[in-house]
Amino acid sequence: MADMFTKIKQASARLRRQANVTPVHTSRTFNEIVGAEVYLKCENFQRVGAFKFRGAFNAISQLSDEQKARGVLTYSSGNHAQAIALAGRLLEVKSTIIMPKNAPAIKRAATESYGATVIDYDPQETTRETLAQALLQENAMTLIPPYDHEDVVAGQGTAALEFHEQVPGLDLLLAPCGGGGLLSGTAVATKNVAPQCKVIGIEPELADDATKSFRTKTLHTVHNPPTIADGTRTPSLGKITFPLVLEYVDDMQTVSEAAIIEAVQFLFYRMKLVVEPSGALGIAALLSQAVRTGKRVGVIISGGNIASQTMHTILNSPSAR
Numbered sequence: 001m002a003d004m005f006t007k008i009k010q011a012s013a014r015l016r017r018q019a020n021v022t023p024v025h026t027s028r029t030f031n032e033i034v035g036a037e038v039y040l041k042c043e044n045f046q047r048v049g050a051f052k053f054r055g056a057f058n059a060i061s062q063l064s065d066e067q068k069a070r071g072v073l074t075y076s077s078g079n080h081a082q083a084i085a086l087a088g089r090l091l092e093v094k095s096t097i098i099m100p101k102n103a104p105a106i107k108r109a110a111t112e113s114y115g116a117t118v119i120d121y122d123p124q125e126t127t128r129e130t131l132a133q134a135l136l137q138e139n140a141m142t143l144i145p146p147y148d149h150e151d152v153v154a155g156q157g158t159a160a161l162e163f164h165e166q167v168p169g170l171d172l173l174l175a176p177c178g179g180g181g182l183l184s185g186t187a188v189a190t191k192n193v194a195p196q197c198k199v200i201g202i203e204p205e206l207a208d209d210a211t212k213s214f215r216t217k218t219l220h221t222v223h224n225p226p227t228i229a230d231g232t233r234t235p236s237l238g239k240i241t242f243p244l245v246l247e248y249v250d251d252m253q254t255v256s257e258a259a260i261i262e263a264v265q266f267l268f269y270r271m272k273l274v275v276e277p278s279g280a281l282g283i284a285a286l287l288s289q290a291v292r293t294g295k296r297v298g299v300i301i302s303g304g305n306i307a308s309q310t311m312h313t314i315l316n317s318p319s320a321r
Contacts, residue, residue, distance in 0.1 A: 003232075004244065005192040007154035008185060011058040012161055019054050019158070020088070020165050024166050027271050034286045036293035039170070041163040044275055044304025046216040048082040048110065050160050051182055051302050052146075056083035058155030059144045060091050068093045073141040075099070077127035077230055078107030079303050080129060080146040085114035096141065098128050104307045123224050126258050146180030146250040148238025157185025161193065163298055170197045171294035172281035175212045176302050177201035177252070177303035178232035180241030186300060187248035197298075200291055202281040204260060207232045214245060228257055228310070231278030231303065255281060267301075276306040278312075 025040045043051040060072060071094035074084045080098040088095035095116040099108055100123045112118055121131050136143060144152065159182070164170065173190055177183040180201075187199040203211050207225035213236070221236040237245060255263075260277045263284035267273040275283075282299035285291040 004188045005066060005158070006148070006156060007150060008157035008161055010188050011054070011151070011154040011263050012158045014058055014061055015054055015158055017218050021047050021162060022159070024163070025271060025273065029270055030266070035112070036295060036297045037099045038240060038286065038293070038299060039167045041159060041166075041298060041300045042273065043159055043300060043302050044279055046303075048079065048086050048280075049303055049305045050079040050083065051156055051300070052079040052083035053086065054158050055082065055149075055152035055155030055181060056144070057087040058089070059149060059151035060084070060087045060093055062143060062151055063093070065144065067142045070140045070142065071096065072130060072144050073098070073135060074130050074146065075133040076146050077233060078304055079101045079231060081111040081116065081118075082114065083306070084109045084144060085116035086196070088096045089115050096135070098131055098135075098166065100128070101201050104305070104310070105309045107305055110305070117212065130146045139159065139247055146237075147179030147234070149242050150240060153181050153240060153244070155185070156182045157189040157245060159300060160186040160189040164193050167296070167298060169296055170192075170298040171296045172198050172200065173300070174200050174202055175284060175300045176201050176232065176278055176281040178233040178278065180210060180237040182246050182302060183249060184241045184244035188244060192247050198294070200249065200251045200253060200285075201245065201249055202285045202291070203254050204232055204250065205254040205256050206280070208234050208254045210245065211254050211320065213237055213242060214252040214281060217246065227277075229260055229277040229281065231276065231282075252284055253290045255284040255288055255290050259290070260286040261314050261317050263287055264311075265317070273301070274304045274311070275301055277310075279303045310315065
């Protein structure tokens with residue numbers, strides 16, 4: 001594998017004037033609750049509402065003219081789908097997206113609005129990877145998976161690179177983990193620019209495949225986990241992300257569904273931020289004390305694409321502070 005940090009720096013240059021430089025938010029109330037200086041890197045203000053735009057644009061922009069002419073294929077429950085669709089539109093590349101039929105309606109609608117072709121599938125009947133291989137055999141599209149792709153990982157790593165420039169001297173950095181693209185890119189960037197900063201990946205307890213994999217050094221799989229954090233419902237880490245997580249991540253922790261709900265509520269009511277459950281995992285870890293804080297703590301808020309009904313349910317939960 002080529003040097004991933006070099007790829008992240010190249011991706012950063014490629015994304016200049018394409019990706020948003022997302023803001024960093026703070027809360028005195030939150031700092032008092034957790035006893036630390038906490039900085040939130042708000043990728044919910046990224047294009048398509050999530051960090052995924054970084055990896056999608058970086059990957060598609062490096063395809064050859066012939067590959068671009070044939071189009072790209074991916075599979076995603078939402079944020080990567082939107083990112084590939086928008087990047088494809090910007091780069092004039094046709095995109096086809098395989099989405100589970102139970103994907104959030106808001107994410108599907110946004111994907112289609114960017115001009116992508118969406119193909120439904122039932123997760124109980126087949127896997128998205130199996131369907132993708134069948135489609136690739138029928139045509140010559142280029143597959144750009146949600147996380148297990150060097151250029152995608154490099155693009156995602158630019159969020160942390162940008163974060164460390166905005167807030168130097170972090171002691172600890174928390175990132176959500178689904179397939180590990182954001183977490184591995186975050187860890188590689190961090191260990192190269194701020195080696196003293198520890199990186200911890202956060203997963204839902206119901207989707208703890210990466211935590212088990214990290215602890216045992218053996219790849220674990222959890223199929224269709226019933227977590228509210230739909231962005232983390234990936235079955236396992238990938239062939240690229242698993243080794244990177246093992247090498248660069250300092251620890252993994254999990255949080256309960258109740259903790260995730262409380263985090264989304266806190267962000268909405270106290271910080272006026274709309275954050276999807278997957279994006280709130282780092283906040284959930286701090287509020288629930290699954291992670292004991294350092295002095296200066298960074299949290300990557302990965303996205304804000306949440307269905308209105310899901311938000312309604314969360315905000316009306318009796319666990320609201």
